[in-house]
Amino acid sequence: MFFLLPAVLYNDFFTIAQKKRVGYTVTERRRGICLDVFGMKGAFEMNLLEAAAIRVSRRSFIGPIGEEDFSYLQELAVQYSGLAEVEIRLSHGLAPCFKGFHASYGMFSGVEDGFLLGGAHHTADHMEKLGYYGELLVLEATARGVGTCWVGGTYRQDMLPSTSPELVDIVIAAGQVKQRGLKEKAIYSMVHRGRKSLSQMYRCDETPPDWFLRGVECAALAPSAVNRQPVTFHWMDGRAFASVPDMGDFRPVDMGIAKAHFALAAGGDWQWGNGGNFIPSV
Numbered sequence: 001m002f003f004l005l006p007a008v009l010y011n012d013f014f015t016i017a018q019k020k021r022v023g024y025t026v027t028e029r030r031r032g033i034c035l036d037v038f039g040m041k042g043a044f045e046m047n048l049l050e051a052a053a054i055r056v057s058r059r060s061f062i063g064p065i066g067e068e069d070f071s072y073l074q075e076l077a078v079q080y081s082g083l084a085e086v087e088i089r090l091s092h093g094l095a096p097c098f099k100g101f102h103a104s105y106g107m108f109s110g111v112e113d114g115f116l117l118g119g120a121h122h123t124a125d126h127m128e129k130l131g132y133y134g135e136l137l138v139l140e141a142t143a144r145g146v147g148t149c150w151v152g153g154t155y156r157q158d159m160l161p162s163t164s165p166e167l168v169d170i171v172i173a174a175g176q177v178k179q180r181g182l183k184e185k186a187i188y189s190m191v192h193r194g195r196k197s198l199s200q201m202y203r204c205d206e207t208p209p210d211w212f213l214r215g216v217e218c219a220a221l222a223p224s225a226v227n228r229q230p231v232t233f234h235w236m237d238g239r240a241f242a243s244v245p246d247m248g249d250f251r252p253v254d255m256g257i258a259k260a261h262f263a264l265a266a267g268g269d270w271q272w273g274n275g276g277n278f279i280p281s282v
């Protein structure tokens with residue numbers, strides 16, 4: 001099926017070779033061990049699937065990211081930016097962006113660092129790519145004990161430590177965290193109310209393969225704007241694809257995030273876009 005697709009579509013696939021190159025070079029250089037980002041081969045303190053299982057949004061930070069983790073994540077952000085033709089970088093100096101948001105949702109404290117995600121070249125899939133690669137960075141951070149939270153609305157864009165704040169589409173706050181306190185647990189319970197069951201996350205016309213269900217299970221753990229979980233995965237006519245009801249608000253970002261989780265667990269590659277196909281590697 002993959003080989004029958006027109007060349008123009010082929011160009012839109014993330015190539016396995018590219019992703020493997022990123023996974024191996026960065027990890028081997030930094031840690032001296034091998035992590036295949038998508039195949040999950042090799043040893044690691046915590047792999048990205050384990051990170052997906054324990055990740056929750058963190059809003060109370062006790063300090064900036066440690067130096068070694070900062071340069072590791074920064075280097076990875078640069079590599080992903082090149083792959084996706086977007087601009088993702090890790091930055092210090094985010095504290096002023098979070099002054100003045102007092103509603104419980106979005107009540108951040110101690111934010112110093114964060115990823116700034118954006119870029120000048122807005123392709124049709126720009127926001128989805130930010131979601132996909134941003135979430136891989138979130139999971140890498142989680143695996144190192146760095147806390148994160150995607151922030152689409154509750155920050156001041158005009159206070160960003162960037163020469164072109166208007167080119168930043170979304171932020172991921174990041175930093176040192178300790179065990180969740182009462183405030184964070186309360187926000188978690190509030191936003192997690194009404195979370196979808198697994199069966200509400202997919203549609204199928206026959207029993208789907210195991211890899212598909214593994215993918216959905218991991219996607220169910222993904223963060224989404226106001227916990228909306230707008231992505232539905234489909235197994236129809238022997239083909240897997242993902243859709244969102246519309247491309248408004250942050251739904252393309254949510255779709256990129258959910259696709260990243262799905263690909264990690266299922267093993268394979270996504271076609272960008274609403275209704276994009278998944279090509280399993282098995």
Ligand SMILES: Cc1cc2nc3c(=O)[nH]c(=O)nc-3n(C[C@H](O)[C@H](O)[C@H](O)COP(=O)(O)O)c2cc1C
Nearest residue numbers: 056057106150151152153154191223224225227250
């Ligand atoms: C695209 C996107 C935008 C978000 N924007 C905000 C935000 O502005 N403020 C905030 O406090 N949390 C924000 N979040 C975090 C979500 O509220 C959180 O992911 C969701 O409630 C699920 O909780 P969890 O991440 O702990 O699983 C955002 C998440 C995503 C994916």
